[in-house]
Amino acid sequence: MMFEQGVDGFDRRDWQRSEDGTVRFALVGLGWWTREEAMPAIESSTFCETTVVVSGSHEKADRVAADTDTVTDALTYDEFLDGEARDAYDAVYVVTPNALHLPYVEAAAEYGKAVLCEKPIEASVERAERVVAAAESGDVPLMVAYRMQTDPAVRRARELVRDGEIGDPVQVHGHMSQRLMEVIPDPDQWRLDPDLTGYGATVMDLGIYPLNTARFVLDADPVSVGAQFTAEHEAFADVPDEHASFEATFDDGTEVSCTASQNAQRASSFRVVGTEGEILLEPVFYPDQTRFMTVRSGEQRVEVQVPPVNQMTEEFDYFADCLLSGASPHPDGEHGLADLRAIAAVYEAADTGERVVVGSNRN
Amino acid sequence: MMFEQGVDGFDRRDWQRSEDGTVRFALVGLGWWTREEAMPAIESSTFCETTVVVSGSHEKADRVAADTDTVTDALTYDEFLDGEARDAYDAVYVVTPNALHLPYVEAAAEYGKAVLCEKPIEASVERAERVVAAAESGDVPLMVAYRMQTDPAVRRARELVRDGEIGDPVQVHGHMSQRLMEVIPDPDQWRLDPDLTGYGATVMDLGIYPLNTARFVLDADPVSVGAQFTAEHEAFADVPDEHASFEATFDDGTEVSCTASQNAQRASSFRVVGTEGEILLEPVFYPDQTRFMTVRSGEQRVEVQVPPVNQMTEEFDYFADCLLSGASPHPDGEHGLADLRAIAAVYEAADTGERVVVGSNRN
Numbered sequence: 090m091m092f093e094q095g096v097d098g099f100d101r102r103d104w105q106r107s108e109d110g111t112v113r114f115a116l117v118g119l120g121w122w123t124r125e126e127a128m129p130a131i132e133s134s135t136f137c138e139t140t141v142v143v144s145g146s147h148e149k150a151d152r153v154a155a156d157t158d159t160v161t162d163a164l165t166y167d168e169f170l171d172g173e174a175r176d177a178y179d180a181v182y183v184v185t186p187n188a189l190h191l192p193y194v195e196a197a198a199e200y201g202k203a204v205l206c207e208k209p210i211e212a213s214v215e216r217a218e219r220v221v222a223a224a225e226s227g228d229v230p231l232m233v234a235y236r237m238q239t240d241p242a243v244r245r246a247r248e249l250v251r252d253g254e255i256g257d258p259v260q261v262h263g264h265m266s267q268r269l270m271e272v273i274p275d276p277d278q279w280r281l282d283p284d285l286t287g288y289g290a291t292v293m294d295l296g297i298y299p300l301n302t303a304r305f306v307l308d309a310d311p312v313s314v315g316a317q318f319t320a321e322h323e324a325f326a327d328v329p330d331e332h333a334s335f336e337a338t339f340d341d342g343t344e345v346s347c348t349a350s351q352n353a354q355r356a357s358s359f360r361v362v363g364t365e366g367e368i369l370l371e372p373v374f375y376p377d378q379t380r381f382m383t384v385r386s387g388e389q390r391v392e393v394q395v396p397p398v399n400q401m402t403e404e405f406d407y408f409a410d411c412l413l414s415g416a417s418p419h420p421d422g423e424h425g426l427a428d429l430r431a432i433a434a435v436y437e438a439a440d441t442g443e444r445v446v447v448g449s450n451r452n
Numbered sequence: 453m454m455f456e457q458g459v460d461g462f463d464r465r466d467w468q469r470s471e472d473g474t475v476r477f478a479l480v481g482l483g484w485w486t487r488e489e490a491m492p493a494i495e496s497s498t499f500c501e502t503t504v505v506v507s508g509s510h511e512k513a514d515r516v517a518a519d520t521d522t523v524t525d526a527l528t529y530d531e532f533l534d535g536e537a538r539d540a541y542d543a544v545y546v547v548t549p550n551a552l553h554l555p556y557v558e559a560a561a562e563y564g565k566a567v568l569c570e571k572p573i574e575a576s577v578e579r580a581e582r583v584v585a586a587a588e589s590g591d592v593p594l595m596v597a598y599r600m601q602t603d604p605a606v607r608r609a610r611e612l613v614r615d616g617e618i619g620d621p622v623q624v625h626g627h628m629s630q631r632l633m634e635v636i637p638d639p640d641q642w643r644l645d646p647d648l649t650g651y652g653a654t655v656m657d658l659g660i661y662p663l664n665t666a667r668f669v670l671d672a673d674p675v676s677v678g679a680q681f682t683a684e685h686e687a688f689a690d691v692p693d694e695h696a697s698f699e700a701t702f703d704d705g706t707e708v709s710c711t712a713s714q715n716a717q718r719a720s721s722f723r724v725v726g727t728e729g730e731i732l733l734e735p736v737f738y739p740d741q742t743r744f745m746t747v748r749s750g751e752q753r754v755e756v757q758v759p760p761v762n763q764m765t766e767e768f769d770y771f772a773d774c775l776l777s778g779a780s781p782h783p784d785g786e787h788g789l790a791d792l793r794a795i796a797a798v799y800e801a802a803d804t805g806e807r808v809v810v811g812s813n814r815n
Contacts, residue, residue, distance in 0.1 A: 255717065264723070317699055334699045336709070338682070344696075353623065354748065444680075
């Protein structure tokens with residue numbers, strides 16, 4: 090496929106069903122990601138509009154609302170939970186710290202609103218199960234915001250694997266690192282606080298990228314994991330993982346090897362080695378970088394510069410397209426829950442030094 | 453360093469002490485690697501000459517000898533063990549199957565000959581210890597043939613790490629794969645026979661490359677390992693590792709994550725991520741490929757095409773230079789033994805599903 094087409098149609102929206110319509114969003118949590126990534130992405134989207142912003146204080150919510158013409162309501166978290174302005178939005182984007190996803194999903198479900206919930210789905214398996222249960226009991230669509238699954242480069246990689254261009258996948262290696270303390274120069278930030286981040290700082294926030302991308306590209310799931318962490322810097326005193334290496338055996342027999350760090354040079358890569366070829370995406374996970382995809386299939390080799398695309402716009406438009414067309418959005422809650430079960434196993438494996446089978450029961 | 457110089461002096465022989473002299477080699481084992489890689493490398497070397505070839509039969513030894521002007525003696529293995537023509541060589545290159553290194557090292561030591569022994573040093577920790585003991589009791593230099601340690605790209609990477617260009621190293625990922633059955637289309641080949649290869653097929657032959665290169669570049673050693681293998685293809689029925697993923701925690705705190713396969717697309721890469729930068733060598737381990745080195749240090753990024761060099765010529769000339777100048781060659785037997793202890797731990801970890809501490813005692 091790649092070898093004939095090059096980048097023609099590389100960024101096509103193979104998922105689009107709707108022609109028009111608008112989904113109005115309440116954004117719950119107004120950190121830098123929401124303001125600098127999500128809101129501009131929504132503004133340049135086809136099917137989405139920000140109408141409600143929700144934060145800890147009226148001051149902050151008002152300040153953000155003032156910058157955006159489409160916003161009609163600026164709420165505090167408590168006002169959102171109480172159902173204020175609930176006629177002003179159709180869907181909710183939950184982008185609070187991990188351990189605070191649950192109450193807002195529960196409220197959204199209670200008010201019959203579709204939910205786009207940031208990954209990881211919650212801070213623990215148990216709380217993630219409650220997120221899924223809340224959406225089910227409210228009968229609202231729940232999608233987990235894995236932006237790589239609507240990223241054209243990752244979708245093309247997945248097609249190449251499905252089409253057998255690299256033979257049978259054998260091994261995956263993915264890496265993601267950044268210097269968290271430079272990205273967010275605050276020693277009290279929630280990603281370093283176990284009460285808010287959950288199991289830890291690095292696998293929950295970064296390791297989840299290569300892990301989930303592998304699940305999506307291979308269409309397979311982890312069965313057992315091994316892991317090793319180190320944490321030396323004082324900022325990581327309360328979490329086990331400043332740096333993390335983990336390896337998962339998937340149910341299709343592939344071995345998925347991941348490294349991630351919250352205190353290393355910003356870098357990211359994703360590689361699938363197959364019996365007949367290889368796919369490399371590098372850099373891959375950070376949205377602001379010029380990215381490349383290299384495919385080798387037998388003796389052929391193609392390297393393409395990935396056409397620039399706003400990953401968050403793709404994600405929001407995909408989600409809205411599903412809502413407008415009545416389709417079930419994916420990755421759904423169960424998919425996000427499977428990640429959290431694998432991640433819980435990774436933390437256990439690092440703690441015990443033993444290989445851990447990924448739990449599939451709700452316990 | 454890299455950022456000012458580019459490739460000027462990239463392939464300099466920072467190790468060279470001798471100005472002239474010749475070391476005469478007996479090559480023990482005349483497989484394709486000896487004939488197609490080692491002999492041409494020696495022929496184009498500065499300090500080396502092949503004077504004796506040793507194989508299973510006179511016919512094969514004579515055939516190989518006939519192609520090379522410098523060869524004065526063509527011996528069978530038994531004749532070599534008996535010390536025939538021992539005045540015709542100064543050093544021995546042992547390139548038999550892993551489990552057959554020991555007798556030839558013992559004979560070489562008995563006759564006072566320096567030894568360049570292929571990696572891994574032998575088929576088991578116990579036999580590798582006997583190799584080291586033989587060289588010690590004969591008081592002969594023993595070097596293990598890790599060609600990456602005299603490879604200019606790897607040496608430059610090591611210098612960059614030492615010079616702090618990437619800050620503190622945090623994680624390493626290395627990969628090496630090939631389709632063994634296409635490289636050597638023989639189901640009875642020794643690498644698939646536990647009696648000859650030792651612990652297995654993939655980590656012993658390929659995984660050792662990223663592992664040892666990490667040890668050399670980081671100047672650090674593995675402390676504990678986790679591992680996961682799969683073997684499905686019938687050719688791998690007698691060994692545990694068709695595909696192998698393993699992770700080692702090193703004594704400097706770095707996490708070294710390796711993947712290797714004897715039944716996947718030929719590929720190789722080696723990456724060091726540090727707190728302030730990143731070094732990527734890709735492709736790296738196969739000597740016939742055009743190779744690239746990419747270094748990022750903070751905001752700077754340099755990619756260089758590695759100047760072509762014959763890795764085996766560098767290795768042989770380095771070894772000969774040491775002998776001629778009276779220096780102790782490195783990597784020595786103890787260094788090779790440390791690899792085998794780590795590799796034994798990797799096989800145990802994969803077998804038991806538990807993290808294994810790398811043994812340091814001679815048992």
